[in-house]
Amino acid sequence: MPLALDPAAQDLLFREARTANTFTDEPVTDEQVRAIYELVKYGPTAMNQSPLRVTLVRSAEARERLVPHMAEGNRAKTATAPLVAILSADNEFHEELPHLFPHFPQAKDAVFGERPVRESSAAMNAGLQAAYFIVGVRAAGLAAGPMSGFDHEGVRKEFLDDDHTPLMIVNIGRPGPDAWYPRSPRLEYEQVVTSV
Amino acid sequence: MPLALDPAAQDLLFREARTANTFTDEPVTDEQVRAIYELVKYGPTAMNQSPLRVTLVRSAEARERLVPHMAEGNRAKTATAPLVAILSADNEFHEELPHLFPHFPQAKDAVFGERPVRESSAAMNAGLQAAYFIVGVRAAGLAAGPMSGFDHEGVRKEFLDDDHTPLMIVNIGRPGPDAWYPRSPRLEYEQVVTSV
Numbered sequence: 001m002p003l004a005l006d007p008a009a010q011d012l013l014f015r016e017a018r019t020a021n022t023f024t025d026e027p028v029t030d031e032q033v034r035a036i037y038e039l040v041k042y043g044p045t046a047m048n049q050s051p052l053r054v055t056l057v058r059s060a061e062a063r064e065r066l067v068p069h070m071a072e073g074n075r076a077k078t079a080t081a082p083l084v085a086i087l088s089a090d091n092e093f094h095e096e097l098p099h100l101f102p103h104f105p106q107a108k109d110a111v112f113g114e115r116p117v118r119e120s121s122a123a124m125n126a127g128l129q130a131a132y133f134i135v136g137v138r139a140a141g142l143a144a145g146p147m148s149g150f151d152h153e154g155v156r157k158e159f160l161d162d163d164h165t166p167l168m169i170v171n172i173g174r175p176g177p178d179a180w181y182p183r184s185p186r187l188e189y190e191q192v193v194t195s196v
Numbered sequence: 197m198p199l200a201l202d203p204a205a206q207d208l209l210f211r212e213a214r215t216a217n218t219f220t221d222e223p224v225t226d227e228q229v230r231a232i233y234e235l236v237k238y239g240p241t242a243m244n245q246s247p248l249r250v251t252l253v254r255s256a257e258a259r260e261r262l263v264p265h266m267a268e269g270n271r272a273k274t275a276t277a278p279l280v281a282i283l284s285a286d287n288e289f290h291e292e293l294p295h296l297f298p299h300f301p302q303a304k305d306a307v308f309g310e311r312p313v314r315e316s317s318a319a320m321n322a323g324l325q326a327a328y329f330i331v332g333v334r335a336a337g338l339a340a341g342p343m344s345g346f347d348h349e350g351v352r353k354e355f356l357d358d359d360h361t362p363l364m365i366v367n368i369g370r371p372g373p374d375a376w377y378p379r380s381p382r383l384e385y386e387q388v389v390t391s392v
Contacts, residue, residue, distance in 0.1 A: 005352030009205035041382040062392040131327030141200030186237040196258040
């Protein structure tokens with residue numbers, strides 16, 4: 001087996017980890033979220049642009065405002081998960097770039113001066129960071145339930161602003177009863193990887 | 197420390213892992229790439245759509261065709277890395293969906309019947325899978341050098357087809373001398389995570 005990562009970690013992050021649809025009542029603490037962030041913040045992005053932003057839906061009032069924006073099949077689990085996080089891309093990430101990428105401080109204007117360039121780059125790189133975040137939730141021994149089925153424009157208006165684009169909403173907690181379907185098949189290696 | 201993942205795995209995947217700019221001559225085998233895929237294929241995507249495709253640039257002839265499409269600052273490392281992989285999104289991923297997502301076989305046409313919907317979903321979800329792939333390269337004890345600085349349309353025409361959109365190109369191998377810059381700063385938790 002040519003992996004350096006130990007098998008228990010492989011199981012925790014990938015092989016046995018599953019997208020949860022039900023959760024126990026056990027709370028997810030700010031300390032846990034901080035530990036997740038302090039780990040996954042090191043995942044690479046282009047020019048270290050780090051455009052991911054996370055909005056934790058902590059109050060009952062905010063949860064009530066969120067649920068109606070979810071696709072119908074996502075409402076019950078979003079209403080009951082111990083913690084719900086809105087992941088978004090900051091389209092004005094370039095303001096932090098002189099600090100984040102000191103090798104090339106001019107990149108803020110020379111590369112990312114135009115908003116459409118920023119939006120495209122932020123979507124791609126915040127997407128990478130969303131995946132690192134999911135891996136981080138699993139690293140904390142928790143289950144993630146990432147969802148793209150929601151009214152993106154409605155969530156943007158309700159919780160974000162014109163400079164932030166919602167990417168996904170993630171339910172977080174310990175898996176509850178009947179938390180998942182049987183594992184769906186994956187593509188064979190030969191269907192995915194080719195050589196030239 | 198509220199993470200379940202053991203500290204050595206945290207270091208391997210995030211804390212000590214770095215984007216490499218130089219590599220040793222040690223080859224990266226197909227067995228290693230297969231082990232990476234067999235681990236990260238389990239990372240979640242929306243409706244298990246799994247749109248990531250990987251083109252390994254194995255032949256010297258293909259490498260010669262690739263290098264001129266790279267941004268100037270990426271050419272030397274792409275010319276010398278033990279293995280270069282082109283990661284792309286398959287915009288026709290829906291053809292596999294009845295197999296990949298048997299809970300809802302109608303999704304192929306009902307959700308993903310329109311090409312623009314597929315392109316947007318494939319970009320986002322293949323982006324997630326690109327991040328899992330980077331984590332998988334690190335899980336194999338190797339360093340990844342992901343790059344978005346290349347002529348995307350040129351690479352598409354040279355190596356892919358109209359149904360595939362290149363996302364990033366990743367150099368893979370063991371880090372060589374002076375493989376990286378000092379670690380750049382990350383955003384503080386409070387700059388990234390807020391609560392409502």
